[in-house]
Amino acid sequence: CGVFGVIGVTDAANFVALGMHALQHRGQEAGGIVAHDPETGFNSARRFGYVRDNFTKASLMETLPGPIAIGHVRYSTAGSKGNTAIRDVQPFFGEFAMGGCAIAHNGNLTNAAALRRELIERGSIFQSSSDSECIIHLMARSIQKNIPERMKDALRRVEGAFSVVAMTRTKLIGVRDPLGVRPLVLGRVGDGWALSSETCGLDIIGAEFIREIEPGEMVVIDAKGVESFRPFEQRKSRFCIFEHVYFSRPDSILGGRSVYETRRQIGVELAKEAPVEADLVCPVPDSGTPAAIGFSQQSGIPYAMGIIRNQYMGRTFIEPTEQIRNMGVRLKLNVNRGLIKGKRIILVDDSVVRGTTSIKIREMILDAGAAEVHFRIASPPTAWPCFYGVDTPEREKLLASTMTEEEMRAFIGVDSLKFISLDGLYRAAGEAEGRNNASPQYCDACFSGEYPVAPADMIAKGFQV
Numbered sequence: 001c002g003v004f005g006v007i008g009v010t011d012a013a014n015f016v017a018l019g020m021h022a023l024q025h026r027g028q029e030a031g032g033i034v035a036h037d038p039e040t041g042f043n044s045a046r047r048f049g050y051v052r053d054n055f056t057k058a059s060l061m062e063t064l065p066g067p068i069a070i071g072h073v074r075y076s077t078a079g080s081k082g083n084t085a086i087r088d089v090q091p092f093f094g095e096f097a098m099g100g101c102a103i104a105h106n107g108n109l110t111n112a113a114a115l116r117r118e119l120i121e122r123g124s125i126f127q128s129s130s131d132s133e134c135i136i137h138l139m140a141r142s143i144q145k146n147i148p149e150r151m152k153d154a155l156r157r158v159e160g161a162f163s164v165v166a167m168t169r170t171k172l173i174g175v176r177d178p179l180g181v182r183p184l185v186l187g188r189v190g191d192g193w194a195l196s197s198e199t200c201g202l203d204i205i206g207a208e209f210i211r212e213i214e215p216g217e218m219v220v221i222d223a224k225g226v227e228s229f230r231p232f233e234q235r236k237s238r239f240c241i242f243e244h245v246y247f248s249r250p251d252s253i254l255g256g257r258s259v260y261e262t263r264r265q266i267g268v269e270l271a272k273e274a275p276v277e278a279d280l281v282c283p284v285p286d287s288g289t290p291a292a293i294g295f296s297q298q299s300g301i302p303y304a305m306g307i308i309r310n311q312y313m314g315r316t317f318i319e320p321t322e323q324i325r326n327m328g329v330r331l332k333l334n335v336n337r338g339l340i341k342g343k344r345i346i347l348v349d350d351s352v353v354r355g356t357t358s359i360k361i362r363e364m365i366l367d368a369g370a371a372e373v374h375f376r377i378a379s380p381p382t383a384w385p386c387f388y389g390v391d392t393p394e395r396e397k398l399l400a401s402t403m404t405e406e407e408m409r410a411f412i413g414v415d416s417l418k419f420i421s422l423d424g425l426y427r428a429a430g431e432a433e434g435r436n437n438a439s440p441q442y443c444d445a446c447f448s449g450e451y452p453v454a455p456a457d458m459i460a461k462g463f464q465v
């Protein structure tokens with residue numbers, strides 16, 4: 001998901017809508033905005049579909065006045081899947097004795113099922129199936145006198161990944177979990193402030209990037225400025241390395257590093273680790289493009305657009321059902337036949353999850369008359385599910401959880417298949433020495449199976465880590 005917030009500008013909701021549009025790649029199912037205005041109080045709108053189809057309408061935006069607003073774009077990793085329940089669309093809102101509070105959450109809470117059971121037993125009435133709603137109920141039970149303090153209480157009880165943007169009548173609040181699994185940045189816009197999942201959300205509103213919210217930090221922003229708190233025990237950060245590989249936009253800066261540059265560098269590493277003789281390097285667009293550029297630059301094999309992407313389709317993986325995902329590949333990608341015919345092609349993609357995409361692409365490329373097909377993948381084999389906010393399927397559906405690399409190659413039906421090594425990925429992400437196995441610099445659980453936060457709810461259901 002993507003989260004965004006603005007304070008201290010006229011009609012903050014307009015800025016929030018723009019920020020959400022820039023973060024649309026993080027969630028395409030639905031979006032919501034809450035704004036506060038001294039005259040009309042809190043107002044909200046939650047809609048299915050793209051930001052540009054909803055939050056551009058004057059008739060809707062006029063209902064969201066005021067100098068402070070937050071927004072959320074949803075990609076279902078918990079709760080209902082797809083366009084099923086508007087009640088699962090964020091921001092969530094709670095009314096407390098000291099006033100209202102709206103929150104937008106990116107990430108996944110790993111103990112939400114246990115918390116929900118406990119809260120329901122003690123009288124909480126849940127409105128949604130979302131893990132994030134726990135935060136509101138935990139806040140309601142806190143005995144603290146103001147909302148930021150209640151939020152600290154609540155967030156000390158949740159486990160897992162959270163980047164939260166919240167608001168009261170007068171304050172904008174941003175928090176990152178102690179490991180900083182999901183991103184969150186602070187920007188200055190005119191006399192006001194903005195919080196965004198990624199820097200590309202600041203760019204679109206002309207905000208100046210100030211800094212990242214630190215892992216384990218809470219910022220409370222009002223007319224007086226930005227105040228910083230450390231509500232959690234200090235821990236070594238474990239940012240999601242898959243944000244660099246796939247999830248974030250290539251024009252964003254994460255941890256001081258250009259996402260594009262990391263992806264290009266992955267291609268360079270791949271060309272060193274797994275060279276192959278061929279005529280053309282082609283990306284599987286868009287997610288494989290920077291790595292294909294790097295692969296071509298390192299290998300000297302020309303880069304070409306062998307697969308063309310229909311720009312009006314969203315991200316396939318993010319389609320929540322298998323059926324739509326299967327169709328999605330053909331609706332989205334098509335082969336540039338003239339270019340491919342008779343050639344030995346290296347295809348670069350970001351990841352192999354179920355293998356659906358790879359098989360369809362191999363079919364299309366061979367149909368077009370390619371002489372050889374070599375897959376190069378910009379991440380290590382995805383062998384473990386993510387419980388921190390990326391919707392990977394159950395372990396059994398992950399190709400790499402049951403097959404060796406050679407078995408996957410045969411299954412997909414290509415001449416060769418190679419994944420970047422975990423060390424190569426770390427080097428590309430700026431860690432010259434590679435992965436520190438004693439204390440890894442990133443979360444890489446979907447590749448390594450080493451979960452930095454024990455997924456308590458899943459373990460209770462029998463998941464073996």
Ligand code: 5GP
Nearest residue numbers: 287317318350351352353354355356357390
């Ligand atoms: P598959 O077809 O193997 O199940 O999925 C792999 C494709 O899904 C890749 O082309 C990749 O770009 C895309 N993808 C989209 N979202 C995700 C995600 O959240 N995780 C992973 N691993 N791949 C994703």
Ligand code: SF4
Nearest residue numbers: 240242386443445446
């Ligand atoms: Fe990111 Fe993978 Fe960790 Fe999930 S498991 S947070 S996708 S690195």
Ligand code: MG
Nearest residue numbers: 284285287350
């Ligand atoms: Mg892709």
